[in-house]
Every structure is written in structure tokens, then in C-alpha cells.
Amino acid sequence: MTPLIDGLQYANWSEKIFRQMREGGVNAVHVTITYHENFRETVLNIERWNRWFERFPDLIFQGRTAADVTLARETGRTAIFFGSQNPSCIEDDIGLVEVLHTLGLRFMQLTYNNQSLLASGCYEADDAGLTRMGREVVAEMNRVGLVVDMSHSGERSTLEAIEHSTRPIAITHANPAGWHSALRNKSENVLRALAESGGMLGFSVYPHHLRGGSACTLRDFCEMIARTADLMGIDQVGIGTDLCQDQPDSVVEWMRVGRWTKTIDYGEGSKDAPGFPPMPDWFADNRNFGKIADGLQATGMADADVAAVMGGNWLRFFDKSFGANKGPEGRLSEAAD
Amino acid sequence: MTPLIDGLQYANWSEKIFRQMREGGVNAVHVTITYHENFRETVLNIERWNRWFERFPDLIFQGRTAADVTLARETGRTAIFFGSQNPSCIEDDIGLVEVLHTLGLRFMQLTYNNQSLLASGCYEADDAGLTRMGREVVAEMNRVGLVVDMSHSGERSTLEAIEHSTRPIAITHANPAGWHSALRNKSENVLRALAESGGMLGFSVYPHHLRGGSACTLRDFCEMIARTADLMGIDQVGIGTDLCQDQPDSVVEWMRVGRWTKTIDYGEGSKDAPGFPPMPDWFADNRNFGKIADGLQATGMADADVAAVMGGNWLRFFDKSFGANKGPEGRLSEAAD
Incomplete structure (x- = not known):
């Protein structure tokens, strides 16, 4: 049986949500544990997760390898894989890449909208690509098994990360810009390069990434997935809902x-709509993944392909990505970890 | 009497060097207190300076305003003005600009060779100019009276900083690239824009910035200063020796x-010459400023102009730069602080 895996969520976590994950049959989730938090603050966030793991051992546990997804399925729990949406957690210190991987970090975005020390974000006017430090850090992430995530990065930085990385990268939560034009969505050029390198795209349900926003229909969303699978290959795509359930607008x-600024930046929002946008009615929480699977079937997608999109592809990607790069001469071994 | 001011030093400070400053009649020095140190580490460096101020009150004290240069001259001491060669000290936090100014920081480079969160360094292959955060931080530096220093920045970032800053900026330690081609030296384009905006250039004695390196003659150095003064105007130039006296090569x-990297980067050095280069024989320490003044006179420069270059220009720049931007509607008042 193929697992159900969500490639990104950032919820205001609670027992309620953990129970909804179980009701929805979610076997694994890549959760954002940090944005702009520095290393020490990120460790505080890990400590908070440690307390949740301690309090709710029947519902969740920390995932570190692909095998933990299988363990989660077998034991009726959800495996939680840590990720960062910005490299603030490594500050200016390449040595923190390995330290954070040891603490369980499995994904790290090189940028979050703005320029970072590593690369350029999709909101900067110009994108000069990977920086000197960016190239060093990508190599170190490749070495330890920390996945490069370019969801919020600029076009040139993303293409350079795909090229420079010796292991496949991910865009955990975004959609094709050709379907819905948005700074955060990705060009066909990026999607092709990502697929050719063995990378993964997770389709986002965050309304700013959807055609029609909160009013986007399940059918339109699923048709978009099917067309993108035609472009990228069915093996290179998954779900990355970007579910921000129960978060207050302060978040x-x-x-x-x-x-980084003393003024307000509305990002994908606006002065009139500064908060989180309402989710589409067909995806309110973790109990709704079945609707997406049904929607994919309704497009005519084969059962095996639906299963691949809903989790099988992420599982294979986890399996080859989270272990140390042990092969001879720095080449990736076939069975990492 | 015009004061003697050095626009940048980064020595391995000791009583010996403080006494040499007195012997050399140095009234004020902009000292680098931090490179890649984060905020907390920078505060540790300030604590170290506080102990030196406490131990050697007859030799040095912390300078905060231009008036402290006069006080230093009148009391036979050297005023020490703090600066940072990278924005690591503000981390990702614009609020630290004001905090560090309150602690006495008076200069901050937006970059040190590499890309920072604010701008691009002169060692990056591409320079996309000021970042979104960079524009915000420059405005905040303008507000509190923290001077933007672009000594180690890329060409485009430097031009954009000059244009975006509402107050004159500085290049505290560099020379014209037309005299000696080096990534760290500045194009005529940059020097003209700097001068037109009322900014300051400090001439560096660091051998990698000198024609002929350590063998550069005093005469060649002083002729270069005279020609650059012709280009920029005699009021826009000063000295910024970049003296790194007594530093071990580990520094x-x-x-x-x-x-930022796990490998060695030789910067301006090389594998065969990884350490600090030997200083020219005419400038070994703070007792040698008289030789530069004499060398400038020997080029035919008028006494008043020599005095301006040796400190008068920096004093005027300090006077207009270190105070809060108090003028109406955010415009710089005539007598800031």
C-alpha cells in the first residue's frame, strides 16, 4: 500500500490537528519548524516539537528516514519530518548544516522571498543566482542529506541550484506559473529542469498559488496536476499543501x-487582505486528502498514478535524499541511508 | 590645528599600539571591531574595548561624535570610533542598527567580499545591487547616523548605495582601480559618484591595494592621492590605512x-602567500603618518590640502554623519548631533 505524504504544512499545531492527520490517514508530513528564526530560536522550536512527541506518542513521532514513513503506517501514526523555509537557522555558519541534519532537519529553503546569504528570493527585483556561500552550502547539504528546497526562490537561483546540486532538489509547495501567474509559482523552464534532474514538485493548495484563489475548484486543481504530470513525468510530482491551519494573522x-523591515510588507496579500486567505472549501484540513485523490481519479488518472502523486513519489524521494552521501568520490550511492 | 585621523585600522590592539598612536599624534581612528561576528559576539568585542578604555584612560577613549576628536587632541589621547566590516553584527534584524549605534558603532560595511543580506560583495561573480532588506537598512542607518561603508562591496551595490542613501557614504579603505587593478579598488565611475554625493574615500596602505604591493613607494602612493584629489575634489579624500598591525595570520x-566555507579561501592572497602581506617600509605603524604628510607636500600639495587629507576632511565628515537625522521631513539638519 502506498503511503499518504504531504510535502509541506505549517499549522498552528495541536492535538486536534494531530488527530485530524490520523483521521485523514496521513502517514508523513514535512512540517515547517522555522522561518526567520536563528539557530537558537530554531532549537527552541525543536524543543516544542519534542514536547509534542512526548505528549502524543500514539499520534505522531519524529521522522528521520523513509523507513519511518512505513513505521508510521504500520503503527497508525504520522511521521513528522522537519524543514526550514529560510536558511536563517544556519545563520552564517556552514557547520550548522550538519548539526541541524543531526537534529532532524530534512529540507531547507535557500531563500524565503528575499535575498539570503545563499541565493535570491522570488520577491527581489534582480536575482544573481547562487552566491559563493550558496555553492558551498548546497554541497554540504548534498553531503549530509539535507534537501535543497527552492519553493520561494527566484528563477535564476532555482535553475542554478538544480544544476549545482549533485542530488535532486525539491520545490515542496508551488504550482506552475502557466496555470496561475504568481511570483511564487514556477515557469515551465524551471519545472522541466527540475524533472530532468530527478527533483520533485509538491502542488500547493495555498490560495495565492491557485487559479481563482480560494474559489479555485477541485477539478481545476486536479486537471492542473494531471497536465503538469504530463510535462514533468508522473514520478516527479506530489502534494505540498502549504496548509497553515489555525494560524493567527500575526504569523x-x-x-x-x-x-528585515520596520514597515509592513504584504507579500502575496495586500493592504485590504493582509491575513491568511481562506482555504478552498474542498481542502480545509488533513481529513480532506481523499477529495484530492478522488479528484485526480476523476481526471482519468490511473490508480497507480494517483497513489504515486499522493505519497509514493515523496516516499521514493525521501528514501534517496535523507541519508549521507556515502558513495565513492562523493558520488551518491544507490541506497543512501 | 587640523587633527590627524585614520579612516580604518584593524590591529591586534595592545598598550604598545595605543602608545604608538600617541607618538604618532593620531587624534582619532575608526577601528574595526567586528567582521563576521554576530550581535552577541560583537558585544563581546565591545566589552573587550571597554576594558581597554578602563585600563588606558590616558591613551584612548571611545569616540561618539566629531567633538570627541577635538577633545582627544586637547587631552592628548586618541578617540576610538567603532566600525564593522560586515553586517553580521545586525544579523537579520533591522532593529539592531539603532542598538549598535547606541553602543557606539559609527560605520558599517554592507558587505565584506561576499553577498550579504543587504548587498553584494566585490568577490561575487554577479552583483544584483541593494536587496530589499538593504534598502530598508540603509534608510535606518541614515536615520540614526550609522555611516554606510562600501569598501568591500561590488560596483553596482556601491553605486546603488550612493544613490539610495540620503546621507553621504564612505569608502573608508580602498584605492582607485585605475592606479592598481584589484577587486577591492574602485572604478573612476564609483569615485566620481562618491565625490558628487559628498562621500569620502580613505586611501589604503594595505599592500594588496597598492601598485607594486609591499614595494610600492611613498612617492607613488602620494602621487596617486594627489591625482585622485584632482578627480574627486580635495575635500572628499582622507587616509584609511587598513593597518592590521601585529595580527597573526589566523586572523x-x-x-x-x-x-561560510569549509575550505580555505585566500581572498586577496594566494596559496603561496596566505598570510598578511608585509607593510611598505614607509608605513609600519601609527608613528609613520608624518611620512605620508611629507610625501603629500613633496607632490606640491598645499599645506592646507595636506591637512585636509590627513584628517580635516574626516573630521568634517564625522561631524555631519554621526548624529541622528533630525531635520524636518527626514532631511539632514545642518548640525547633526
């Missing part, structure tokens, strides 16, 4: 503003 | 490598 302000 | 490695 979206932190995500957008961090500590 | 130049920290300056170049910081925490």
Missing part, C-alpha cells in the same frame, strides 16, 4: 516581515 | 573564511 506577518 | 583567515 503570516512574521513570515513576510521577519526582522 | 586574516577568519576575515576571509568566516564561517
